[in-house]
Amino acid sequence: MPDTATQLLPPSAYFNTDWYEREQLHLFSRTWRYAGTIDDLKTPGSYRSTQVGRHPLVVVRGKDGELRAFHNVCRHRGTAVLSGSGVVDKQIVCPYHNWTYGLDGCLLAVTQRNEVDRHLDRSTLGLHPASVAVWRGLVFVHPDPEPEPLTGWLADLPDRMPPYDPEQLAEVMAPQRYDIKANWKVFMENALDNYHLGYVHKDTLVGYDHKRQEQYACGERHWFFYEPPLKPGELTPMEAGLKPIATEPRWYGSAFGLFFPNLFVLSSAVMWSSIEVIPTGPETTTFEMRTRFMPGQNGKLAVAGLKAAVGGLTRRLLRKQRRYDLIEEDVFCCEAVQVGIKSPLFSVGPIAYRYERGIQAFQRNVLDYVPLETGR
Structure with a gap:
């Protein structure tokens, strides 16, 4: 880089609504983002939700001790299945129609299943996966299930x-x-x-x-x-x-x-x-x-x-x-x-x-x- 520095962004980048929306879609939705610390997710069932650009995500500690990240979007009507942070007991229940997911994101149960589709294949309707990685106790998430590894990104x-x-x-x-x-x-x-x-x-x-x-x-x-x-x-x-x-x-x-x-x-x-x-x-x-x-x-x-x-x-x-x-x-x-x-x-x-x-x-x-x- 030469020993000169100039302003590269136009003034509108700092107040224009369209620019802000493009940042949400093309920048924040395509990069690794901080989502808390490992201390926030100590026990099985503990979770922490976050907004990553246009993607609501949630990180969950599974029964097996593994951290997993999902798109915080119910596969029925798109409701956020978890809000804020806290601990759930063994499963995730959507607050709208009580569709129930495991801590691994798999769909476990559909209320009044015959009314929805008696032949519904639950294996195809788990929460959409996202990515999670940890660096020195800091938890990072990415909307893409297969992004560049965090170690390479850093x-x-x-x-x-x-x-x-x-x-x-x-x-x-x-x-x-x-x-x-x-x-x-x-x-x-x-x-x-x-x-x-x-x-x-x-x-x-x-x-x-x-x-x-x-x-x-x-x-x-x-x-x-x-x-x-x-x-x-x-x-x-x-x-x-x-x-x-x-x-x-x-x-x-x-x-x-x-x-x-x-x-x-x-x-x-x-x-x-x-x-x-x-x-x-x-x-x-x-x-x-x-x-x-x-x-x-x-x-x-x-x-x-x-x-x-x-x-x-x-x-x-x-x-x-x-x-x-x-x-x-x-x-x-x-x-x-x-x-x-x-x-x-x-x-x-x-x-x-x-x-x-x-x-x-x-x-x-x-x-x-x-x-x-x-x-x-």
């Missing part, structure tokens, strides 16, 4: 990531959810924009050396970022008092992996987080953050540490009296970009290649799935 990104095992860490607080008045790509690009770290977050990301950051493309789709602490091999002030996960000085600092299209795995010396960025409309996004720490330390201290790492230190923006934490700072910037991007005069000027080149790589990947339409 390329060398796992090799870049810190060698943490989230299954050995403790999730000591409920997931944090944030709603943003901005397109999902605005948030993704903000996370890949490392030019702003020393300015927007100058008080909330203290202790990191923003000028010594490293960035790498991983395979064709993914991205890895790392920046060391100002004092090599030491905890930052916001991490003080927490038990380190890192066993090597290399992993003191801040790192994240972008699992294209919409998952970040963020880590520091003391914590590990998954951040799923969920498009909810052309100009709205929800993201969910789940964070883990080393077990064996005071839960309140770990939560306090997260609040410090995410936003315990505060700053004022635009001379307002309101104080913002780290995530609120990013939300503020994303929503401000969303306002500006609809202006007839919107354009992107010269880009700081060293700090912002990940944005161009991300946009190129989006265009691979949702190409520009000529003549429009």
